[in-house]
Amino acid sequence: MLVLLLVNSSYQAIFPFFHQLFTPLYFAAPACFFLYICHFIGPRKRLSRWEWLHFIPAAMAVMHVIPWPFSPAINWSAILAQIVENKQLFISEKSGLLPASLYYIGRPMLVLGYLLATWYVAFNSKLLKAKEKQIPGKKWILLFLKAATFFQLISFLPLLAGTQDRTFANSIFVVIGCVVLLAIVVFILHRPEIFYSYLFTPADGSAEEHVAKDFVSVSKAAVPLKEPLTLVPASKKVILLPDQSSAYASLMVSFMEKDQPFLLSDFQIIDLAGALNVPVHHCSFVINNVIDKNFRDWINGYRIQHFMVQYPLYAHKKTIEAVAHESGFKSLATFYNAFKKETGLMPKAYFSQKKVS
Incomplete structure (x- = not known):
């Protein structure tokens, strides 16, 4: 040309x-x-x-x-x-x-x-x-x-x-x-x-259907990993070896817990990859196939956990919406949807139930 x-x-x-x-x-x-x-x-x-x-x-x-x-x-x-x-x-x-x-x-x-x-x-x-x-x-x-x-x-x-x-x-x-x-x-x-996974990876990590379920995942939630992850190979091609996938997963979880980047409302998978010096498509693969969530649900899980710790401490002087914003949520609709997805209840109902118990 x-x-x-x-x-x-x-x-x-x-x-x-x-x-x-x-x-x-x-x-x-x-x-x-x-x-x-x-x-x-x-x-x-x-x-x-x-x-x-x-x-x-x-x-x-x-x-x-x-x-x-x-x-x-x-x-x-x-x-x-x-x-x-x-x-x-x-x-x-x-x-x-x-x-x-x-x-x-x-x-x-x-x-x-x-x-x-x-x-x-x-x-x-x-x-x-x-x-x-x-x-x-x-x-x-x-x-x-x-x-x-x-x-x-x-x-x-x-x-x-x-x-x-x-x-x-x-x-x-x-x-x-x-x-x-x-x-x-x-x-x-x-x-x-x-x-997806050939020319580019979506920023929200939603390529799980196209990167292919090459391993059977063994972790379900955005919680601390108590043991190293082990993976069961499936019959399809893999893009990461089991040991490498496990190491990446532990590294990502450790980074999320110590540095708490999820508190930034604009934090994306490309930022995670840059901070850990790991290719974006490898981060996407591990989150989708090892942790068994897409990136958005995974990071919102950390935000909800942070909210549930912080809100009881500041409920007397801060609204639910204010604590949700400080926990990394950009919009209230996203917060309420994520909270119900994690707990099965809306925030007020959840904390009312906690008081009764």
Whole structure:
């Protein structure tokens, strides 16, 4: 996108630098796309020795763009004109050390080859027929696969038109691409849960359905942990080992009890992660699957406990609402809902019952 913007702007003088800078990425992207899908579907998390061979074209592209003393002169005006006409897929003018065919034949073949290989892997893994529970993140990976395939294939559209209609085809390409991109953005706004634990984690920690119940939880309430947590692995993939999950849970509970960050009404899971230097999605996973609550219920549990200790001490000079606010609740509605959820009663009824008992 940056190269296309430079081509159509008044900053064409810096176009050669960015074109050469991004050329190795053009050749690495198809392999990265293929390997990401393979490793998402499969159990392996690291590249094998042989899989590094996929990056040979990118290494060749690096050699291609280095300004060697013996490299031929480059006609950037001709390259710029060809990008305007054919976009970036086909450039028949020599742009570096290696023959021009590396770009106008090698890269399109690389794109199509890896697209076919990626879809073959997807079909062969039964990804399309599998249920969501069998492959966590199926919706995300299918959206990624389809969107990437669409935008790669549509780049060939101007080349399918004849020379007479090339300008019209380029315009159609831009319009179709923008419409599809807008549709994807609207879809993301309505279905953000597809991206939970892959691109982002919701601030309120409500991704428990999408991070997947990889362990059977053993803790129910926001109370001190008397013993280290032990986890029972389930049959799905895990994102944390049991010992690590237990350590994170103990660390989070200790932090909440000693520092009492829940007294801050704006305290979010991202603040918890920052204070403990723990990834946000790990905090979310532990709260959802070990403590067995979402972040909002968990932190409100601490606030209610603090309220129940403080209110009897200050009931003679402070209202329920004032103590609730000091306990970290931003709104009264949230406080009353949380109190009833924790105790089964409203505050006045709860403390009246306590007096009688």
